[in-house]
Amino acid sequence: MTKRTIIPFGPQHPVLPEPVHLELAVEDGKVVEAIPSVGFIHRGLEKLVEKKDFFDFVFVAERICGICSFIHGMTYCIVIEEIMKIEVPERAQYLRLVWSELSRIHSHLLWLGLMADAFGFESLFMHCWRLREKILDIIEETTGGRVIFGSCKVGGVRKDISAEALGRIVKVLQAYEREIREITDVFIADGSVKHRMSGVGVLSKEDAYHLGAVGPTARGSGVDFDMRKLRYGAYKNISFAPVLETAGDCYSRCHVRIRELFQSIDLIDQAARKISPGPIEVKVSGFPDGEFFARTEQPRGEVIYYAKANGTKFLQRLRVRTPTFANIPALVKILQGCDVADVPVLILTIDPCISCTER
């Protein structure tokens, strides 16, 4: 008769970037059930729309999360612009695309570093974060901040990138590709890394679809959707295909993120060739009235913003559903049947951003 032990995992754990609590029911060294518990960083940011002007709320929306900050601000601006039927100038849309893809590259490099740290490969972790510094320098050069960009506003963008600066950024990124490939090849080919990640945490395609998994977690199992295919902003003029892998284990999710990294460099190159001179903002007057659901693709998956406005300067309701929130049922399913030693690797494989989850 096997005994069932309950092991509490988190909220403080060396491998977790942000606090999340899991109750693991363990029998014979294998996890039988996992019950997640969130709520350590609940700030109630959605209620703040009743106190802050809809135009100034973009500063709060950006600060919901530090890693996916730009796309939060951009999606908030998109939802207000769709309600108020504002046409954003084309140059602003291309600039938003460039910054979104830079945000995606830096987030994936951060995740690669954390993943290496999860199975104890500290020097690989430090090298990934060293690579990330170059991207943060490019972001600081163009927007003013390394982590919180502060460059999106309702009606356009706040800062411009000159054509010469954009050309230089593309050249730097393309030359940098070789250095990034040196490090990502370790994730793909090294024997010890593969041993920790292959065959671990398998999520089948039907499970991923029915549990509502989004982003690389779903694309690693072969579910074909990427919100950038909705063709919002400048994505309607850019051609790319969602990155898919079929195995459904940790290794394929890692591979999806590495391939997306190089795809983002290619997207920035395409945008730099298609951008044309013009204004970067339009003047916004009046108040929003109506409701809309805006969906965009964050590094972790699909984020959906629902805004309901009633004609005054405060929004009536803002609802943010972030990708990690949608991936938690998938995490519970992955954890069933795994070894206790694999739990940190599995939690990190869905790329948990808990401050996004609980705004």
Add this chain to the structure above:
Amino acid sequence: MIEEQKSIHVTPAELVEKVQVFFNDGWRLVQIGCTRLENGLELNYSFDKHYQFCNLKVFVPLNTPEVPSISPVYWGAFIYENETQDLFGVKFPGLVLDYKGSFYKTSVKNPFNTCSEQINIKDIKKDLAL
């Protein structure tokens, strides 16, 4: 306009069978959200299939906030329903994994279930004059 967004109004009684139709047809649950209106609560159930978006709206009165749970159909809906239960006080009979109010441990019970305060008319007039 990025995409067409359809909204269908349903009553709590016919919610589960409509959701079962979506499940059999291969739609994916995107989110469940709740808004506090003046005389009740409005729940939004959003579904997506091949980038098409469809939304079910359910209106619940304030004194009997009860909606049958859809977690037997979509297992992943339990986190959205627990969140709505904690923040707005809506009850979901039939919830598969019920945290019984301790999903978000807030110091105020049902913190989002208050109507937004009256907008100050003087603030709006001052903004327009400047």
Add this chain to the structure above:
Amino acid sequence: MSLFSMSWVVLKSLFRSPATVRYPFVQKHYYENTRGKILFEVNTCIFCGLCQRKCPAGAIMVERKDKKWELDRFKCIICGACVEACPKKCIHMEHSHAKPAVIKEKENHIHA
């Protein structure tokens, strides 16, 4: 499957210069666009209060009758909203960050 694929990278980094900056002996390189410390010219200010209304963190306090402008640097998130909102352009942004302070005090500027 390969083993020791990191060895080449590790060997290279033995002979490369360090990736970190030896702060405080070497100062960090700031860019032209970097959002930094807020600078204020009190004699150009007309005390309209727009910066106070636009500040998302509530760090600015303007008093018209006393001609006083107060900034709480500990609350300021250096977003630049006040710089864009000022009609007389008397708020500027430096390119470097403010140095750490030991006492929590608010900065007062009074019109001459």
